Amino acid sequence: MAAKELPLSKDFFKGFWKENPVTVQLLGLCPTLAVTNTAINGFAMGMATTFVVVSASTLVSIIKRLVPRQVRIATYIVIIASFVTMADLFLAAQFPAISKALGPYVPLIVVNCLILGRSEAYASKHPVHRAFLDALGMGLGFTWVLVLLGIIREVLGFGSIFSLKMFGDWFTPWIVMILPPGAFFTLGIIVGVINYITGKEGSETTCH
Amino acid sequence: MAEAKKDILVVSSSPHLRREENIPKIMHNVIVALVPAMAASLYFFGLRAILLILTSVLSCLATEYVFQKARGKEITLADGSAIITGILLALTLPPSFPLWATAIGGISAMALGKHIFGGLGYNIFNPALVGRAFLQAAFPVTITTWTPPLTMASVDTVTTATPLALMKFEGKITPYLDLFFGNISGSLGETSALAILIGGLYLRYKGIINWRQPLSYLLSILLFGGLFWLISPSRYPDPLFHILAGGAMLGAFFMVTDYVTTPVTPLGQWIFGIGGGFLVIIIRLFGGLPEGVMYSILLMNAITPLLNRYTRPKVFGELE
Numbered sequence: 001m002a003a004k005e006l007p008l009s010k011d012f013f014k015g016f017w018k019e020n021p022v023t024v025q026l027l028g029l030c031p032t033l034a035v036t037n038t039a040i041n042g043f044a045m046g047m048a049t050t051f052v053v054v055s056a057s058t059l060v061s062i063i064k065r066l067v068p069r070q071v072r073i074a075t076y077i078v079i080i081a082s083f084v085t086m087a088d089l090f091l092a093a094q095f096p097a098i099s100k101a102l103g104p105y106v107p108l109i110v111v112n113c114l115i116l117g118r119s120e121a122y123a124s125k126h127p128v129h130r131a132f133l134d135a136l137g138m139g140l141g142f143t144w145v146l147v148l149l150g151i152i153r154e155v156l157g158f159g160s161i162f163s164l165k166m167f168g169d170w171f172t173p174w175i176v177m178i179l180p181p182g183a184f185f186t187l188g189i190i191v192g193v194i195n196y197i198t199g200k201e202g203s204e205t206t207c208h
Numbered sequence: 209m210a211e212a213k214k215d216i217l218v219v220s221s222s223p224h225l226r227r228e229e230n231i232p233k234i235m236h237n238v239i240v241a242l243v244p245a246m247a248a249s250l251y252f253f254g255l256r257a258i259l260l261i262l263t264s265v266l267s268c269l270a271t272e273y274v275f276q277k278a279r280g281k282e283i284t285l286a287d288g289s290a291i292i293t294g295i296l297l298a299l300t301l302p303p304s305f306p307l308w309a310t311a312i313g314g315i316s317a318m319a320l321g322k323h324i325f326g327g328l329g330y331n332i333f334n335p336a337l338v339g340r341a342f343l344q345a346a347f348p349v350t351i352t353t354w355t356p357p358l359t360m361a362s363v364d365t366v367t368t369a370t371p372l373a374l375m376k377f378e379g380k381i382t383p384y385l386d387l388f389f390g391n392i393s394g395s396l397g398e399t400s401a402l403a404i405l406i407g408g409l410y411l412r413y414k415g416i417i418n419w420r421q422p423l424s425y426l427l428s429i430l431l432f433g434g435l436f437w438l439i440s441p442s443r444y445p446d447p448l449f450h451i452l453a454g455g456a457m458l459g460a461f462f463m464v465t466d467y468v469t470t471p472v473t474p475l476g477q478w479i480f481g482i483g484g485g486f487l488v489i490i491i492r493l494f495g496g497l498p499e500g501v502m503y504s505i506l507l508m509n510a511i512t513p514l515l516n517r518y519t520r521p522k523v524f525g526e527l528e
Contacts, residue, residue, distance in 0.1 A: 172309070176345035185320065196278075 011130050015137030021114045022145040022187075023194045028114040032146060033183040035105050039162050042150030044098045046143025048087045048106060050136070053115045055083045057123035057135035064124045076119040077110070084109045114142060145190070152186050153177045231328075235288030237414050238462070241407035242295050245458070248403035249396040252357035253303040257396050263307045265294030267314030275323035289328050293317055296336035296462060299397025300455060300502070301343070304355045309347055316342040333509045334469045337502050344502070354393040370394045371453040372498040375445050387452035398455040408461030420477045421470065422460040426451055428485025436493060444493060455501040456488065463501075469509045476515035484508045 021027045031049070036042040056079050067075050088106045091099040099106065109115070118138055123131035151161055157178035159171045176182050249257040272290040276283050297317050301310060317339025325331045344351050354370055371382035371392050386392050390400025397404070411417045433447035450456065464470060464481060471477050484504045491500025 172306075172347060172350065174312075174346040175348055176342060179345065181345060188324075 008130065008133060012133040012137040015134070015139070015141035016144070017141070019138075020141045020145065020194075021117075021138050022142060023191050025114075025117075026191070027117055028112040028142060029187075030108065031105050031112060032142075032149065033180065033187060035102050036146055036149040036153055036183060036186075037157065037178040038101075038154045039147055039150035040098065041101055042146035042148075043143065044091070044095070045102060045105065046139070046146040048091065048102075049109055049112060049114070049142055050139025051087055052080060052083045052109055052112075053118055053139045053142075054132060054135040056080045056115055057118050057131045058128060060119040060123040061126060061128045061131035067124075072124065073116075073120070076116055076124075080115050080119070081110050114138065148190065149183070149186055153182055157182060231289070232287045234416055234467075235292055237416050238292050238411065239288055239295065241411045241416075242292070242299070242397075242462070244403035244406040245299060245397040245400065246295065248390050248400035249299065249303075252390055252399060253355075253396060254358050256303055257298075259307060260301060260303070260305060260310055260396060261295055261298040263310045264298035264301075264314045265291050267311040268294035268297070268318050271315045271318035272323070275319065276327070279323075281327070284328070287328070290318060293322070293335045293339070296397075296458075297339045299458060300336065300340045300395045302351060302354050302394075303357075303396055304353060305343075305350060309343060309350060312346070313339040313343040329468055331468055332512070333506055334463050334466055337463060337506050337509075340502055341506060356393045357391060357399065370498065371449075372492065375449070375453070376492070376498045381445060381449060382453065384448065384452060387449070392453075395455065398458045401452050401457045404457040404461055408457075411461065411465070417461070417465040418477070420474060421465045421481055424478050424481025425460045425464045425485050426456065428482040429456055429488055430485075432486050432489040436489065450489065450492065454492075454499045459484075459501040459505055463505050469512060471512050471515040471519065473516060473519040473521060476512075476519040479515055479519070480508050480512065483511075 015021065017024075019025060022029070022032050028049070031045050035045045056076070059079050060076055063075075084107060087109065088099075091102070091106060118131075118135050122134050126134070154160055154162075155166060156174045157176075159165060159167045159173055174182070177186070246257070246261060249261075268290045269285055273283060273285060294314055294317075297313055298310065301313070317335045320342065321333055321335030321338030322328065322331045340351075352373075354373075369377070371387060371394070374380040374382060382392055388401050390403065392399050408417070408422060412419060429450050430447040433445070433450035436444040437446045445453075464484060471480050484507075487504035487507055488500045491497060491503060497503075
């Protein structure tokens with residue numbers, strides 16, 4: 001397989017930019033749009049997802065020869081769901097406020113197609129260390145976009161970053177930015193800008 | 209020799225009948241038609257009206273320039289379409305609206321309403337209304353804070369309710385004459401029905417708009433407004449009030465008649481007008497907001513491609 005020849009660093013860094021799960025592959029848009037009204041929510045969701053994708057990909061890669069082809073998707077989902085439950089309970093115990101703010105979107109990480117996508121497309125065909133690096137890169141790539149979205153929306157919608165007040169009393173919050181339309185506008189503009197930049201670089205932006 | 213022949217016989221492909229019209233000419237006529245409404249806003253709300261209109265127009269022009277430059281397209285600031293979007297946006301804003309927020313409205317009107325879709329001719333929604341909808345969602349309090357016109361006697365009132373809000377929340381009806389001439393609080397350009405009517409008749413006289421679109425919209429408001437009025441005259445205002453209050457006139461003559469975002473077929477235009485009028489009444493009487501013209505037109509914009517497809521006239525001799 002051609003991917004075997006690639007340096008390990010490429011496995012790690014491709015998730016940040018070239019194959020970024022949100023801005024290039026447009027995967028996992030449900031949490032991306034739903035919980036990014038503040039930077040801290042975006043960060044928490046990104047970290048929870050990173051934990052799940054790294055754990056699931058590693059385990060899937062370890063057991064890849066034991067799983068029959070016919071039931072592999074069901075197996076992956078059970079693995080992913082187990083880690084999501086762990087993340088959910090951990091957040092609820094340690095960070096109850098964030099857990100409450102994220103609401104049903106933490107259990108819904110199970111259906112984030114980014115995670116199943118990495119298990120199916122990458123971890124089940126590659127050795128453990130590559131699967132781990134790939135998942136870590138994807139998880140962190142997912143996180144930075146969510147944090148960026150959260151920062152933009154929080155600054156305009158609440159006038160703060162990570163709950164720190166940015167402006168004086170003259171600032172009028174843009175209510176729309178913390179509502180669902182604000183998420184669509186911001187994500188659309190980010191994807192547009194990134195396409196514009198990569199288009200200028202002349203690099204291939206094909207995703208698979 | 210060859211040149212002389214050219215004059216006698218021109219060989220060309222169709223179309224053979226050409227009109228003297230082009231985009232700049234049409235747009236400049238629309239701007240002229242907006243002058244009465246702008247003059248009325250100056251008369252009723254003072255110099256602040258001009259400031260708002262200027263801010264809005266300049267932000268629209270700047271956004272158009274930036275987008276066309278970035279995409280490497282021809283710069284078409286002179287065709288007037290961005291100026292019209294700017295004027296229309298300003299005319300739908302309350303007089304006390306902050307200038308910086310007006311600029312945000314202009315930018316979002318052109319960016320989200322027009323250039324994201326590919327520029328003039330490709331936009332699904334009326335750009336000015338997209339800008340206003342964005343402002344409505346972003347600054348819901350500021351955009352519903354109304355100041356009375358300068359001509360209103362009471363000097364000490366800082367804010368006041370629009371006739372539609374008075375009707376909806378307090379059950380008060382404003383006199384028709386005030387509604388007709390514009391001596392009421394409201395958005396810059398929507399208060400004076402007379403000024404808008406003058407502009408609309410000018411557009412009709414010049415052949416820029418057809419009679420079908422504004423008429424079907426206004427008739428539909430009359431019809432459905434009248435229906436509810438007949439059901440319970442004490443609870444619902446009469447149909448004439450619906451026509452004169454709020455943005456119904458401005459919408460009917462300058463937004464329902466937009467070339468790009470409304471149907472091209474006569475039947476489609478009727479459906480657009482009637483549906484839009486129906487939505488205005490439903491939103492005004494039963495919705496959370498006192499005014500429904502903006503959302504009625506935006507919603508009908510959304511189904512315009514469908515209307516165009518299903519009301520396409522048959523080609524002569526075409527079989528089912």
